[in-house]
Amino acid sequence: MKGFKEVPPEYKAISRKEVFREFWASARSQKRIFFLLLFFVVLQGGVVGGSIWLVKTALDLFFENKDPKGALFLIGALFMATVMKSSLEFLFNWKKMLTIGRIRDELVVKAFRDLIYNPFHLHIRERDRKKYAWVLTDAMNFIESVFGMFNSWVKQPFVLASTICALMVIAPFLTLVGIVLIPLGIPCVLFFKRKTKEFIAQRKMLLGMVEEMVSETIRGIRIVKVFGLEEREVKRLQQTVSQQRKINERNAFFVGLMSPVSEFLGLLGLAVIIFVGSQDILSGAFTTGTFFVFIMSFLNIYRPLKDVSNGIMKYQLALDSGRRLIILRQNAIKERKKSGTVPIEHFKDLRIEKLWFSYMEKPEVNEDYVMRDLTLTIRRGERVAIVGATGAGKSTLCDLIARLYRPQRGTACVNEIPLDQIKNQSCKKIFALCSQETIVFNNTLLEDIRIARPEASREEVLTISKAVGLTSYINSLNRGLDTWIGNRGVHCSGGQRQLIALARALLQKPDVLILDEAMSGVDVEMARMIWQNIREGLPGCTILVISHHWHLIKHCERVVVLSEGRIVKDTPVEAIEDTGRFFREFHLEKDGSVR
Ligand SMILES: Nc1ncnc2c1ncn2[C@@H]1O[C@H](COP(=O)(O)OP(=O)(O)OP(=O)(O)O)[C@@H](O)[C@H]1O
Numbered sequence: 273m274k275g276f277k278e279v280p281p282e283y284k285a286i287s288r289k290e291v292f293r294e295f296w297a298s299a300r301s302q303k304r305i306f307f308l309l310l311f312f313v314v315l316q317g318g319v320v321g322g323s324i325w326l327v328k329t330a331l332d333l334f335f336e337n338k339d340p341k342g343a344l345f346l347i348g349a350l351f352m353a354t355v356m357k358s359s360l361e362f363l364f365n366w367k368k369m370l371t372i373g374r375i376r377d378e379l380v381v382k383a384f385r386d387l388i389y390n391p392f393h394l395h396i397r398e399r400d401r402k403k404y405a406w407v408l409t410d411a412m413n414f415i416e417s418v419f420g421m422f423n424s425w426v427k428q429p430f431v432l433a434s435t436i437c438a439l440m441v442i443a444p445f446l447t448l449v450g451i452v453l454i455p456l457g458i459p460c461v462l463f464f465k466r467k468t469k470e471f472i473a474q475r476k477m478l479l480g481m482v483e484e485m486v487s488e489t490i491r492g493i494r495i496v497k498v499f500g501l502e503e504r505e506v507k508r509l510q511q512t513v514s515q516q517r518k519i520n521e522r523n524a525f526f527v528g529l530m531s532p533v534s535e536f537l538g539l540l541g542l543a544v545i546i547f548v549g550s551q552d553i554l555s556g557a558f559t560t561g562t563f564f565v566f567i568m569s570f571l572n573i574y575r576p577l578k579d580v581s582n583g584i585m586k587y588q589l590a591l592d593s594g595r596r597l598i599i600l601r602q603n604a605i606k607e608r609k610k611s612g613t614v615p616i617e618h619f620k621d622l623r624i625e626k627l628w629f630s631y632m633e634k635p636e637v638n639e640d641y642v643m644r645d646l647t648l649t650i651r652r653g654e655r656v657a658i659v660g661a662t663g664a665g666k667s668t669l670c671d672l673i674a675r676l677y678r679p680q681r682g683t684a685c686v687n688e689i690p691l692d693q694i695k696n697q698s699c700k701k702i703f704a705l706c707s708q709e710t711i712v713f714n715n716t717l718l719e720d721i722r723i724a725r726p727e728a729s730r731e732e733v734l735t736i737s738k739a740v741g742l743t744s745y746i747n748s749l750n751r752g753l754d755t756w757i758g759n760r761g762v763h764c765s766g767g768q769r770q771l772i773a774l775a776r777a778l779l780q781k782p783d784v785l786i787l788d789e790a791m792s793g794v795d796v797e798m799a800r801m802i803w804q805n806i807r808e809g810l811p812g813c814t815i816l817v818i819s820h821h822w823h824l825i826k827h828c829e830r831v832v833v834l835s836e837g838r839i840v841k842d843t844p845v846e847a848i849e850d851t852g853r854f855f856r857e858f859h860l861e862k863d864g865s866v867r
Pocket residue numbers: 396397631642660661662663664665666667668669708
């Protein structure tokens with residue numbers, strides 16, 4: 273089960289103090305409630321101890337002194353004490369839940385903010401994006417574990433201490449016998465506990481694997497159906513499930529043994545106590561009431577004791593989840609510090625010089641780089657096509673310009689200002705990136721297009737939709753622009769999703785429009801119309817087009833050819849019009865519509 277409990281070295285660098293300071297930062301606003309909880313705990317401890325003494329005295333009055341009136345009075349007092357104890361328990365739990373809820377909500381939002389402010393490359397590198405849901409679970413676990421620790425290491429010790437004090441008062445010797453007996457059973461209990469913990473952890477991991485597999489299959493159900501992979505998927509699940517069965521079988525023995533063994537040990541302890549206690553009754557050192565109360569209270573010690581030992585688990589969980597949250601915070605802070613401060617009103621030129629970029633954290637040889645010594649200048653108003661074979665680095669270049677990544681070496685400047693130093697808002701205003709991967713959110717069509725400029729009016733959205741050829745699609749929808757287009761745009765075709773993404777980019781009215789295969793799913797006639805509308809709607813806009821299709825490239829003035837992260841050709845579009853070799857060499861599709 274390698275990997276399940278692996279703690280990356282950077283997590284270990286975070287001290288416990290830092291983790292609990294992190295907790296206090298979120299919990300400080302609830303300071304008064306903590307004191308209130310502490311007050312309830314102390315009070316409850318007192319009531320528990322007091323009740324033991326009350327029951328013993330009542331029983332003695334009744335059985336020994338034959339004084340039913342006094343006994344009734346004491347039983348009344350006991351009733352009051354029980355009501356008090358239960359009320360305190362209720363108040364404690366209620367206030368605790370409210371406090372946890374408040375702190376947890378704040379922490380979850382904070383963790384989510386840190387997550388989305390983390391550097392983009394971390395999100396991309398993380399293959400299992402589902403893991404990010406753990407960030408939110410971490411936030412919840414963190415807060416709940418700290419409160420769990422409060423319960424284990426503050427509340428329960430009070431209950432234990434007051435019970436033991438009361439028992440010491442009524443039967444000191446027997447209490448000492450009990451205190452000696454308890455540690456004898458601890459190693460055995462700890463052994464079973466460790467085994468159960470391992471079992472739960474392994475099962476949790478396997479369940480996660482099964483869940484992951486099922487969701488992967490459902491996400492890729494189209495491929496499963498197209499390739500007839502149904503049985504293969506069933507076999508894959510069977511393998512995972514049988515792995516689970518082996519773990520079950522291995523642990524069933526210990527897990528099955530745990531309860532009888534602890535019951536047996538408990539009864540053995542009880543037998544010793546009954547034996548010692550009965551000697552005291554026979555010798556007259558003890559009343560029956562004392563003995564009865566002792567046994568009752570002694571049996572009740574088990575739960576608080578168990579809770580105290582569970583504190584270790586909660587402590588570990590709090591530490592682990594807290595550390596992960598802190599790492600996330602530190603990365604987000606670093607990222608924010610790096611964001612530039614120089615505002616830019618309009619784009620004049622983009623100059624990329626000797627730029628090197630690798631997706632690897634520590635690239636060593638030239639081959640580790642995707643962009644290699646790339647130099648490129650693009651001036652305001654130019655329409656530049658970037659072409660090249662699959663994997664040449666076209667999309668990476670777009671992402672670098674849109675500042676999704678930072679180059680390891682070299683510079684990229686807009687208006688002579690390094691991209692890194694430019695204010696985020698300016699960058700977002702200047703560049704609009706229409707990526708190869710179109711994402712449509714679970715929203716209405718109107719809101720989905722408007723994410724680019726939330727203040728845009730409905731009319732503006734309609735005009736832009738018309739410019740990108742979305743009108744007939746909108747008209748075909750029951751509720752037009754207000755139609756819910758479903759999770760990840762499942763209700764639209766691939767081409768329609770691209771048009772929505774285009775509409776968003778145009779609504780932004782950028783100075784530089786980057787179209788990374790943005791019209792690959794759009795038919796030739798529609799693409800021609802969109803081009804014309806872009807040129808009319810955004811006059812003077814600088815446009816970068818990444819495409820393998822000549823019918824899109826031919827609208828540009830310049831063609832830049834990328835190969836293995838280097839520019840191997842930079843030529844006016846006229847110069848390539850007639851050379852068929854060029855099309856073959858750079859994997860371009862020359863359709864019949866060449867001008
Ligand atoms: N997130 C990533 N992590 C690691 N390597 C990546 C990542 N994205 C792309 N690459 C690699 O970087 C290289 C350039 O990829 P890029 O997506 O820029 O190519 P491209 O020219 O856009 O190709 P295509 O025409 O297929 O879209 C490829 O070799 C690819 O395998």
